[in-house]
Amino acid sequence: MSGDASVAVSLKPGITLYLIRHGETDWNRESRYQGQRDIPLNETGIAQARRHGEILKGIVPSVANFDFVSSPLQRAVETMRLTRSALGLDPDAFRTAPEIVELSYGHWEGELAAELPARDPEGVAGKSADPYGWRPQGGESYRDLEQRVSAWLASLSTDTVAVSHGGVSRVARGALLGIDRAFVPFLEVPQDRILKLANGKMQWI
Known part of the structure; x- marks a missing residue:
């Protein structure tokens, strides 16, 4: 474990980031590792995405000068389109950024979490020993x-x-809020809430 609790980066003064995790997919429901596999939203995920737009419409007076950016993966793009539609905006008028694509789980992508102890005991042991620094075959570490x-x-x-x-939500909080990196892989990441990050603080909406 890293034991590193330093703040790695900060947002520029006055900037607020509303960070949304994509809506639910069938693979989320099954506890199957997605990583960078391109999996669509399910009906629950579609409803969650629409809810985000309604919430933002109620708390942000104007989004005219906001930047809207999505991971290029389908489940994130779908979430952004539905969120923007609920805000009354052109659903396709946003940009994508490969920098915020999900962690690559390499050879674990497509695997059920419950089956991995039997299928890859060495990998499970490595991840347990160093959740932040462990890297799957062909993948990335936190x-x-x-x-x-x-x-x-x-x-x-x-x-x-x-x-x-x-x-991405986990490491963003680790970097901006100075959370001990040993705890970062275990931070909650609800799909029905919006994470507001500003002035070195966070709030779930």
Whole structure:
């Protein structure tokens, strides 16, 4: 475990980031590792995405000057389109950023979490010993993910609504809030809430 609790990056002064995890997919429901596999939303995920737009419409006076950015994976893009539609905006008028694509789980992608102890006991043991630094075959560690997400966070120049993934949400909080990296892989990542990050603080909406 890293034991590192330093703040790696900060948002520029005055900037607010509304960070949304994509809506639920069937693979989420099954506890199957998705990583960078391109899986669509299910009906629950569609409803969650619409809810995000309704919530934002109620708390943000104007999004005219906001940047809207999504991971390029289908489940994030779908979530962004539905969120923007609920806000009364052109559903396709946003950009994608490969920097906020999900953590790659390499050879674990497509596997059920419940079956991995039997299918890959060495990998499970490695992940248990160092959840932040462990890297699956052909994949990324949380440390790798934080490096690319931190660069993206530092680049934000205006208030932003971003749709991304569970791993990205975790490392963003670790980097911005100085959370001990040993705990980062275990942070909650609800799909029916919006994470507001601003001024070194966080709030679930």
